[in-house]
Amino acid sequence: MISTPSLDWLALGPTLALLVAAAAALLASVLVPEFLRRGTAAVIAFAGFVAAGILGGWLYTEASTAQTVVADSMSRDRWGALAAIILAGAGALAVLVSWGERRADHAGEYYALLAAAGAGMVFFVTASNLLTLFLGLEWFSIALYIMCALDTHRATSLEAGLKYLIVGSFGSGILLFGSALVYGATGELSFAAIAETAADDDLLLLAGLAMILAGLAFKISAAPFHMWTPDVYQGAPTSVTAFMSAATKVAAFALAYRVLTIGFPEQEHLWTWAAAGLAVASLAWGNLAALVQRDVKRLLAYSSVSHAGFMLLAIAANNELGGRALLYYLIPYSAMSIGAFAVVAARERQLGRLVTLDDMGGFLWERPFLGASMWIFLLGFMGMPLTGGLLGKFYVFSAAHEGGWTWLVIVGVVATAISLYYYLRLALAMWTRPDPALRPVVAGGAIPRDPLLVSAVALSLLVTVGSFVFVQPLIDLARDAAAHLPL
Amino acid sequence: MTTALILVPIVAALAVWALPLPGRVAGAVAFLVMLAEAALWAVAVWRFEFGQSLQLVDRQEWFSDLNVSYHVGFFGFSLWLAGVTILVCAAAIAYAWWANRERGRAYHGLMLFLTGSVVGVFAAQDLLLFYVFFEAMLIPLYVLIGVWGGARRVQATVKFVIYTMAGSLLMLASIVVFGLSQGTFDLVESGRSDSNWIFLGFLIAFAVKAPLFPFHGWLVDAYRESPPELSAILSGVVSKAAVYGLLRIGLAKFGQPVDDFQLAILVLAAVGLVYASLLAFRARDVRSVVAYSSMGQMSLIVMGLFSLNELGVNGAILHSVAHALVSASLFLLAGMVEARTGGTSEFAHIGGFAKGRPALATVVLTVGVIGLAVPGSVVFAGEFLILAGIFDEGWWWAAIGAGAIVLAAMYMLRAISGILHRSREMAAPVGARDLRPAELGVLVPLVAGLLFLSAWPASVTERSFPIQGPALEEAAP
Numbered sequence: 001m002i003s004t005p006s007l008d009w010l011a012l013g014p015t016l017a018l019l020v021a022a023a024a025a026l027l028a029s030v031l032v033p034e035f036l037r038r039g040t041a042a043v044i045a046f047a048g049f050v051a052a053g054i055l056g057g058w059l060y061t062e063a064s065t066a067q068t069v070v071a072d073s074m075s076r077d078r079w080g081a082l083a084a085i086i087l088a089g090a091g092a093l094a095v096l097v098s099w100g101e102r103r104a105d106h107a108g109e110y111y112a113l114l115a116a117a118g119a120g121m122v123f124f125v126t127a128s129n130l131l132t133l134f135l136g137l138e139w140f141s142i143a144l145y146i147m148c149a150l151d152t153h154r155a156t157s158l159e160a161g162l163k164y165l166i167v168g169s170f171g172s173g174i175l176l177f178g179s180a181l182v183y184g185a186t187g188e189l190s191f192a193a194i195a196e197t198a199a200d201d202d203l204l205l206l207a208g209l210a211m212i213l214a215g216l217a218f219k220i221s222a223a224p225f226h227m228w229t230p231d232v233y234q235g236a237p238t239s240v241t242a243f244m245s246a247a248t249k250v251a252a253f254a255l256a257y258r259v260l261t262i263g264f265p266e267q268e269h270l271w272t273w274a275a276a277g278l279a280v281a282s283l284a285w286g287n288l289a290a291l292v293q294r295d296v297k298r299l300l301a302y303s304s305v306s307h308a309g310f311m312l313l314a315i316a317a318n319n320e321l322g323g324r325a326l327l328y329y330l331i332p333y334s335a336m337s338i339g340a341f342a343v344v345a346a347r348e349r350q351l352g353r354l355v356t357l358d359d360m361g362g363f364l365w366e367r368p369f370l371g372a373s374m375w376i377f378l379l380g381f382m383g384m385p386l387t388g389g390l391l392g393k394f395y396v397f398s399a400a401h402e403g404g405w406t407w408l409v410i411v412g413v414v415a416t417a418i419s420l421y422y423y424l425r426l427a428l429a430m431w432t433r434p435d436p437a438l439r440p441v442v443a444g445g446a447i448p449r450d451p452l453l454v455s456a457v458a459l460s461l462l463v464t465v466g467s468f469v470f471v472q473p474l475i476d477l478a479r480d481a482a483a484h485l486p487l
Numbered sequence: 488m489t490t491a492l493i494l495v496p497i498v499a500a501l502a503v504w505a506l507p508l509p510g511r512v513a514g515a516v517a518f519l520v521m522l523a524e525a526a527l528w529a530v531a532v533w534r535f536e537f538g539q540s541l542q543l544v545d546r547q548e549w550f551s552d553l554n555v556s557y558h559v560g561f562f563g564f565s566l567w568l569a570g571v572t573i574l575v576c577a578a579a580i581a582y583a584w585w586a587n588r589e590r591g592r593a594y595h596g597l598m599l600f601l602t603g604s605v606v607g608v609f610a611a612q613d614l615l616l617f618y619v620f621f622e623a624m625l626i627p628l629y630v631l632i633g634v635w636g637g638a639r640r641v642q643a644t645v646k647f648v649i650y651t652m653a654g655s656l657l658m659l660a661s662i663v664v665f666g667l668s669q670g671t672f673d674l675v676e677s678g679r680s681d682s683n684w685i686f687l688g689f690l691i692a693f694a695v696k697a698p699l700f701p702f703h704g705w706l707v708d709a710y711r712e713s714p715p716e717l718s719a720i721l722s723g724v725v726s727k728a729a730v731y732g733l734l735r736i737g738l739a740k741f742g743q744p745v746d747d748f749q750l751a752i753l754v755l756a757a758v759g760l761v762y763a764s765l766l767a768f769r770a771r772d773v774r775s776v777v778a779y780s781s782m783g784q785m786s787l788i789v790m791g792l793f794s795l796n797e798l799g800v801n802g803a804i805l806h807s808v809a810h811a812l813v814s815a816s817l818f819l820l821a822g823m824v825e826a827r828t829g830g831t832s833e834f835a836h837i838g839g840f841a842k843g844r845p846a847l848a849t850v851v852l853t854v855g856v857i858g859l860a861v862p863g864s865v866v867f868a869g870e871f872l873i874l875a876g877i878f879d880e881g882w883w884w885a886a887i888g889a890g891a892i893v894l895a896a897m898y899m900l901r902a903i904s905g906i907l908h909r910s911r912e913m914a915a916p917v918g919a920r921d922l923r924p925a926e927l928g929v930l931v932p933l934v935a936g937l938l939f940l941s942a943w944p945a946s947v948t949e950r951s952f953p954i955q956g957p958a959l960e961e962a963a964p
Contacts, residue, residue, distance in 0.1 A: 431630065
């Protein structure tokens with residue numbers, strides 16, 4: 001007789017909402033007549049993300065104490081709930097950005113996959129044992145692999161999908177191997193039980209921990225596990241890139257902090273150093289490589305590697321402030337990231353090809369709102385005032401200093417100084433009107449109207465600037481969420 | 488009140504960007520906003536009780552877990568710095584409006600934004616807020632130089648931004664460490680720190696901004712490639728952010744480190760003073776003369792601050808205000824000369840402007856003579872106070888300072904005669920007209936300010952710091 005665990009429907013709510021949306025969108029792409037297909041699927045996916053966000057908010061208010069539910073396989077706490085809300089927001093924005101892509105075929109599947117990936121991520125951040133962790137990871141990864149390769153007529157898209165599949169599977173494999181080693185060392189799957197039974201100097205356990213960390217580092221694209229990032233970000237459909245750059249980071253970071261603090265508190269002295277090492281590598285590699293990029297999406301990809309470095313400072317800090325800093329950082333970062341890629345997508349749709357730095361010439365004058373928004377997003381990436389990017393950096397630096405990593409603060413500061421060069425190059429390119437002869441030709445004659453993309457950019461802008469002004473409510477949310485991790 | 492002074496230009500900037508106005512109209516709007524801002528400032532002065540400490544305070548919690556707040560207010564000296572900022576920026580905007588800069592909406596919006604953030608710097612009473620305004624200044628400057636600058640603008644911009652950001656990011660690290668160790672980022676509530684490292688982080692940021700030798704690499708390119716009215720703002724008021732920072736944060740929060748580094752800073756300032764004055768004497772064009780003289784005068788101001796006594800600090804404030812007006816006028820004049828010679832102010836190509844152009848000659852001569860610290864002028868008063876203050880630290884410092892004043896006379900007279908007299912064959916283009924009424928209208932308020940302060944320098948010196956007690960202690964409650 002198999003005993004069934006009791007289900008906590010609320011804890012599963014955000015995941016289920018998105019799963020239902022994914023299934024409905026998939027059904028719609030079969031049942032609904034063709035001319036309505038794309039619209040129906042998009043609306044369903046959007047509704048799924050909104051519902052997931054609302055359920056996440058409900059879960060946040062209900063989950064006053066942290067606990068594990070459904071046979072200890074997932075956690076019901078505010079950390080996961082807040083991460084789910086951010087993910088839902090990122091997904092909803094991604095739907096808006098995707099709409100203007102006007103894909104003729106696979107439209108229904110696309111939105112179904114988007115919702116499925118979202119469901120996987122929302123599930124992933126609540127994982128509380130190694131099995132659900134791996135399940136969630138593969139769940140959203142497979143959806144993303146397909147989405148990257150969905151533009152089957154473009155070789156770069158196929159290449160991106162294949163690269164992501166191979167490298168990503170390698171990462172997942174390492175993580176799975178690590179989980180097996182940890183299970184072998186402790187005989188336990190759930191994070192909390194691992195922490196209780198783990199012997200301090202068990203080499204098997206340490207090897208497992210290192211491999212889990214490496215597997216997660218693939219997903220957050222921290223150097224030296226970032227090699228897939230530029231190619232995939234460049235090749236994937238830009239709306240997918242927008243979603244991936246924000247949501248994957250949120251999911252992987254939220255889960256990484258969870259598994260490290262709950263599962264391996266005794267090995268803290270090791271993994272904080274590992275996080276610090278990854279942070280230094282990401283900051284150095286991401287920023288230096290970005291200096292020489294000509295393609296805007298590649299540039300932003302390296303910038304996302306460097307931001308992984310900043311967020312790793314919060315993990316290295318391993319204190320309550322670090323948890324708060326990480327969650328706070330993720331909010332403006334997700335908005336900026338989606339917003340920036342949305343602007344790139346707009347330019348791409350206008351030109352009908354990949355966008356280089358020169359192609360951004362005069363963009364600010366051609367499309368003032370998108371150009372000005374891009375400016376704000378770049379300022380946010382730089383950590384300049386009037387954007388949450390500044391306060392995100394301020395918080396992770398504070399956390400790192402409080403955690404005794406003052407030298408990491410200096411590394412972060414130097415990295416920021418280097419990053420200015422490429423961000424500002426892009427920013428200034430948008431001001432300079434190119435020679436009329438060199439001005440990029442608009443594909444199809446007129447600039448395509450895309451009110452949904454513009455509204456996605458406007459929302460991202462709102463979050464980017466709003467998170468600078470209204471810090472206190474966001475920090476309160478993040479503090480209560482971080483309080484549910486043993487920091 | 489203080490918040491209004493900061494927000495009026497910034498909100499106006501957003502409005503100018505958002506509304507579809509023609510460039511000329513945007514300029515007019517910007518100028519009107521600056522007049523309103525000046526009126527607001529006058530009200531602030533009227534309400535201000537000189538002789539008391541921090542006033543006109545607005546405070547709003549920003550985020551409580553790290554004790555960061557939106558906290559602004561004015562001391563006497565910062566109110567003067569804000570006032571001179573508003574005057575110089577208003578003149579600059581008026582000139583840009585008259586000169587009809589391309590893409591007027593963007594241009595004037597950026598100028599207004601710049602004004603608001605500089606005023607914010609002088610009002611900030613919270614370290615993070617100070618950093619926010621300090622960095623916010625940089626955004627419009629970057630675009631203004633990079634888009635509206637001269638032929639070598641890109642190089643100038645990159646140099647400028649990399650120098651200043653490298654400095655200010657170190658400051659961010661210092662702010663984090665200082666604020667966390669104090670438990671608050673509030674400048675009024677936090678105590679003093681004895682950490683040399685934290686102090687150095689702040690010091691380098693301000694040394695780049697001022698600039699102090701040897702952090703001046705960005706200076707000439709930026710001052711020469713910017714539009715002239717922007718150079719006026721850069722040298723006139725943006726550099727004063729360093730003065731405010733050194734006084735409000737450096738001297739007020741770091742007792743021991745200031746003592747430890749006093750000698751080193753004085754040496755750098757003295758070297759910079761002499762070196763910049765010599766360079767100004769050798770410079771090929773008017774703008775470079777003003778640029779190097781500006782660096783020299785900033786070095787002198789830093790000497791005054793680091794004399795660490797009331798005379799020197801008072802002199803530094805007076806000289807900051809005076810130098811802002813002198814430097815802004817001279818850069819605007821250089822721009823007006825350039826506008827008449829087809830874009831050059833090289834001494835090899837100009838001269839003879841005095842003939843038939845009485846207004847231009849009068850203004851150049853007045854500002855130049857005040858700038859070279861003729862006795863009776865406000866610049867003389869400021870330099871005298873600084874030298875008197877620094878004399879306490881050793882007569883040789885005063886001797887160096889006095890020597891530099893002689894050098895200042897040399898380069899300033901050379902510049903005056905280079906513009907007005909000298910060349911016969913390379914004389915100014917025959918068609919070049921005298922100052923237009925509008926140009927005169929831009930310059931007159933600045934010159935009037937100089938003359939007023941020359942007549943009554945005590946209006947600033949007696950109203951910068953609270954009456955009782957040494958200035959430094961009161962600046963750091």
